[in-house]
Amino acid sequence: MISCSGVGKRYPGGLTALENVSCDIAAGEMVFITGHSGAGKSTLVRLIAAIERPTAGGIVVNGQNLAALRDNALPYLRRNLGLIFQDQKLLFDRNALENVLLPLAIVGTPPREATRRAQAALDKVGLLERARANPIALSGGEQQRLAIARAVVNRPAILLADEPTANLDEESAEHILGIFREFHQVGVTVLVATHAVPASAAGAREIRLARGGLAA
Amino acid sequence: MNAWLNQHRLAFRDAWRRLFAAPLGTLLSLVVIGIALTLPAAGWLLIDNLQRAASAAAGTQQISVFMALDADRKASDEIAARLKAAPPGTWRFVPRDEALKQLQGGARMADLIAGLPRNPLPDAFVIEPNDTAPAAMEALARTIGGWPKVAHVQLDAAWTKRFDALLRIGRLIVGLLATVFATGLVLATFNTIRLQILAHAAEIEVARLIGATDGWIRRPFAYYGALQGALGALLAIALLAAGKALLDPLVSELALLYGASFALRGVSATLALQLTLIGATLGWLGALLSVRMSLKG
Numbered sequence: 001m002i003s004c005s006g007v008g009k010r011y012p013g014g015l016t017a018l019e020n021v022s023c024d025i026a027a028g029e030m031v032f033i034t035g036h037s038g039a040g041k042s043t044l045v046r047l048i049a050a051i052e053r054p055t056a057g058g059i060v061v062n063g064q065n066l067a068a069l070r071d072n073a074l075p076y077l078r079r080n081l082g083l084i085f086q087d088q089k090l091l092f093d094r095n096a097l098e099n100v101l102l103p104l105a106i107v108g109t110p111p112r113e114a115t116r117r118a119q120a121a122l123d124k125v126g127l128l129e130r131a132r133a134n135p136i137a138l139s140g141g142e143q144q145r146l147a148i149a150r151a152v153v154n155r156p157a158i159l160l161a162d163e164p165t166a167n168l169d170e171e172s173a174e175h176i177l178g179i180f181r182e183f184h185q186v187g188v189t190v191l192v193a194t195h196a197v198p199a200s201a202a203g204a205r206e207i208r209l210a211r212g213g214l215a216a
Numbered sequence: 217m218n219a220w221l222n223q224h225r226l227a228f229r230d231a232w233r234r235l236f237a238a239p240l241g242t243l244l245s246l247v248v249i250g251i252a253l254t255l256p257a258a259g260w261l262l263i264d265n266l267q268r269a270a271s272a273a274a275g276t277q278q279i280s281v282f283m284a285l286d287a288d289r290k291a292s293d294e295i296a297a298r299l300k301a302a303p304p305g306t307w308r309f310v311p312r313d314e315a316l317k318q319l320q321g322g323a324r325m326a327d328l329i330a331g332l333p334r335n336p337l338p339d340a341f342v343i344e345p346n347d348t349a350p351a352a353m354e355a356l357a358r359t360i361g362g363w364p365k366v367a368h369v370q371l372d373a374a375w376t377k378r379f380d381a382l383l384r385i386g387r388l389i390v391g392l393l394a395t396v397f398a399t400g401l402v403l404a405t406f407n408t409i410r411l412q413i414l415a416h417a418a419e420i421e422v423a424r425l426i427g428a429t430d431g432w433i434r435r436p437f438a439y440y441g442a443l444q445g446a447l448g449a450l451l452a453i454a455l456l457a458a459g460k461a462l463l464d465p466l467v468s469e470l471a472l473l474y475g476a477s478f479a480l481r482g483v484s485a486t487l488a489l490q491l492t493l494i495g496a497t498l499g500w501l502g503a504l505l506s507v508r509m510s511l512k513g
């Protein structure tokens with residue numbers, strides 16, 4: 001589903017964030033990308049989502065070679081990815097439901113069906129009763145779950161989450177991991193970048209990064 | 217196809233909402249756009265009305281042809297034959313005797329003329345040409361002026377020609393004015409949309425990241441520009457109608473003074489539609505330019 005071979009990323013200014021990273025993630029797998037802060041986890045996530053381009057190596061996502069992807073094909077690749085950003089990127093000028101409606105509006109879902117699906121997504125993350133709340137009024141865990149609802153509402157084949165449990169108490173973190181596990185169980189490929197794998201997920205597959213390279 | 221329609225419907229609804237989200241700013245933009253459309257349209261209407269007033273005031277346009285005083289009846293018959301062969305319109309022969317009798321009809325003139333030794337008037341023709349365009353009238357007068365024994369050809373509405381030239385200059389000025397104001401409208405929309413884009417920067421960023429195409433991002437702004445332009449045009453139409461209502465009584469009073477029946481012509485349905493389309497198109501153009509430039513970086 002996702003395959004990186006010899007991937008490197010050198011940011012302008014000379015800093016090498018990733019060097020010679022190779023990995024294969026099969027469809028339906030649930031994988032954690034771990035490493036200390038600054039190890040390059042976010043960079044790897046951004047490269048897979050084609051938000052940035054690698055300076056070395058190649059990445060294939062969902063059968064598409066990102067290096068060969070034209071700019072106007074990018075939106076269609078992104079629609080197959082459920083992206084959960086480290087800073088969530090929720091919109092505070094609209095309520096929770098309207099935040100979840102955005103990806104549906106982008107693909108042109110009919111309004112009635114869109115509302116139904118957005119509500120289902122909110123229900124899935126346990127936020128249905130907060131549908132009319134502004135995200136600013138939600139707790140950290142609730143905001144994170146809202147970000148998940150927005151990422152999954154288009155039923156993507158791949159879920160990419162960057163530090164989804166950072167700054168959350170253990171209970172909230174467990175709640176969110178539980179949601180990811182449910183998606184994994186119905187066949188979604190789940191990729192979670194986190195500085196520490198929670199105890200409950202011990203034994204799951206891990207890709208360890210250390211200072212930009214794969215750790216042993 | 218269905219998805220495409222939905223995207224457009226949503227973009228339109230979004231644009232509509234954004235217009236009402238900041239009513240004061242929208243109102244200001246509408247006034248600017250409305251005035252930018254009103255001024256050239258008013259100029260255009262002014263010229264249209266002046267032209268109609270001129271042709272109403274000129275009445276039937278005539279050419280008078282006076283024969284030389286020493287011309288005999290045979291010379292006049294020759295001219296009549298030529299006019300009969302290729303009539304430029306309706307024409308009438310006025311023999312010198314009849315002309316004199318007409319003059320004597322006026323009470324005070326009768327005494328004066330009675331004292332004259334002989335009829336001082338020549339034979340004459342009065343022609344009402346079919347083609348009353350100034351240029352055609354001019355050409356006809358020149359042709360007839362070259363015919364034998366014709367002493368003088370008088371264009372009864374020669375001033376309409378000069379007036380016509382004036383109107384042409386007026387039309388040119390209105391055209392230039394329209395260009396300037398159209399540019400202003402595009403720039404005003406450009407700036408409004410630039411501010412809109414800044415206000416929606418977060419939404420644009422997120423939409424991009426989750427799979428929005430450039431077209432999807434452009435769409436609500438383009439609709440916003442077009443809607444704003446169209447609404448500005450409606451305002452312009454209302455202003456023009458108000459202006460006409462204000463001027464109507466004055467004009468009919470003036471027309472009455474000259475014994476003419478003349479009423480101002482306001483914004484026709486066609487002109488209203490044209491103005492709306494022009495407003496929408498220019499707004500759309502300004503929006504598109506703005507989005508193109510803002511989203512490039």
Ligand SMILES: Nc1ncnc2c1ncn2[C@@H]1O[C@H](COP(=O)(O)OP(=O)(O)O)[C@@H](O)[C@H]1O
Pocket residue numbers: 011012015016017035036037038039040041042043044
């Ligand atoms: N946009 C950027 N420009 C320059 N350097 C960056 C940028 N993003 C990340 N880096 C650097 O790349 C390294 C890896 O960062 P990141 O991928 O964010 O690590 P992590 O997510 O594991 O904490 C860090 O040293 C960071 O400072």
Ligand SMILES: [Mg+2]
Pocket residue numbers: 041042043086162163
């Ligand atoms: Mg990070």
